[in-house]
Amino acid sequence: MRIALAGLAAALAFALPVSGQEIDTGQAIEDLRVLTTDEMDGRRTGTQGAADARAYLAGRFFMAGLVAFGETFEQPFTYTLHRSSEQLDGINLIGRHGPDDGEGPVLVITAHYDHLGNCGGQICNGADDNASGVAAMLAIADVLRDTPPEHLIIFAALDAEENGLNGARALVADLPVDQDRVVLNINLDMLAINAENELPAAGAFHFPFLRGHIDAIEVAEPTRLIQGYDSSEWGPGGDWTYSSDHAAFHDAGIPWIYYGVDFHEHYHQPTDEFEVVQQDFFLSNAQTVLNAVVYFDERLETIASELEAFRSALPEAEEAHVGEDGRFMKPGME
Numbered sequence: 605m606r607i608a609l610a611g612l613a614a615a616l617a618f619a620l621p622v623s624g625q626e627i628d629t630g631q632a633i634e635d636l637r638v639l640t641t642d643e644m645d646g647r648r649t650g651t652q653g654a655a656d657a658r659a660y661l662a663g664r665f666f667m668a669g670l671v672a673f674g675e676t677f678e679q680p681f682t683y684t685l686h687r688s689s690e691q692l693d694g695i696n697l698i699g700r701h702g703p704d705d706g707e708g709p710v711l712v713i714t715a716h717y718d719h720l721g722n723c724g725g726q727i728c729n730g731a732d733d734n735a736s737g738v739a740a741m742l743a744i745a746d747v748l749r750d751t752p753p754e755h756l757i758i759f760a761a762l763d764a765e766e767n768g769l770n771g772a773r774a775l776v777a778d779l780p781v782d783q784d785r786v787v788l789n790i791n792l793d794m795l796a797i798n799a800e801n802e803l804p805a806a807g808a809f810h811f812p813f814l815r816g817h818i819d820a821i822e823v824a825e826p827t828r829l830i831q832g833y834d835s836s837e838w839g840p841g842g843d844w845t846y847s848s849d850h851a852a853f854h855d856a857g858i859p860w861i862y863y864g865v866d867f868h869e870h871y872h873q874p875t876d877e878f879e880v881v882q883q884d885f886f887l888s889n890a891q892t893v894l895n896a897v898v899y900f901d902e903r904l905e906t907i908a909s910e911l912e913a914f915r916s917a918l919p920e921a922e923e924a925h926v927g928e929d930g931r932f933m934k935p936g937m938e
């Protein structure tokens with residue numbers, strides 16, 4: 605009897621739609637809260653506060669069942685700031701779910717954990733920017749621990765975003781898999797504050813085959829998803845192609861979707877605190893992004909072949925349109 609019931613349970617489990625997965629809302633709020641405590645001191649790259657945040661995140665990566673590519677989750681890197689020759693240090697955390705068999709398309713989820721540290725003499729805790737994106741990424745990792753994805757999915761908590769997307773550039777320059785395999789980056793940066801519950805998804809202007817997919821992904825309530833903010837059509841400050849870590853993928857010609865809210869009164873202010881986060885909106889955004897990850901995992905071969913078709917349809921001269929600084933550009937982007 606026991607065996608028969610176990611068999612029935614297994615059959616039912618397989619019959620359930622995989623898109624029915626739900627994030628652990630309590631854990632997501634707790635992660636957001638912990639990352640925004642004053643002990644993290646605003647998580648400025650290179651500080652003890654950033655190291656404390658990283659220690660917490662490494663523990664959460666472990667709990668979420670993420671597997672390191674090397675001996676640890678840490679990916680140390682050096683970078684320089686504009687007009688300086690001083691070498692600075694940063695540390696990304698990267699881990700994976702799914703098979704690592706050396707082939708097949710790969711999805712990379714990114715969210716920067718660093719923030720400004722102190723600003724105007726006060727701690728800037730960066731609840732929306734970007735404890736929210738990191739907490740959402742952890743929530744997705746937790747779900748995929750219990751229902752492993754079909755494809756290799758890389759989770760990257762990135763450092764040194766605020767001073768120039770340096771962690772993302774280091775990651776793309778030193779990916780743990782062949783760059784050719786990476787067919788999509790989903791970047792999460794600011795998922796928690798908008799008076800209209802509006803969540804923009806940017807990226808399809810540059811990679812138009814993504815548009816229909818983004819529209820097909822189930823959006824959790826009360827989020828209102830819109831596509832845009834990825835071209836000059838959106839006016840001054842409205843083209844976010846280079847405004848967060850997905851830009852490093854863009855420059856490498858890798859498709860990306862950037863989920864993040866519009867600017868608001870708490871942006872880069874000491875008031876970007878846990879208390880001002882719209883918890884329902886944050887949770888529905890995290891759930892929506894989980895839905896996106898599950899959706900794309902189920903269709904990653906399709907995305908790979910659509911990307912191949914997209915690339916081969918680019919006129920040769922334009923396909924090779926890479927600037928002196930190595931930036932991939934679409935015609936008209938100069």
Ligand SMILES: [Zn+2]
Pocket residue numbers: 716733734765793794848
């Ligand atoms: Zn940010």
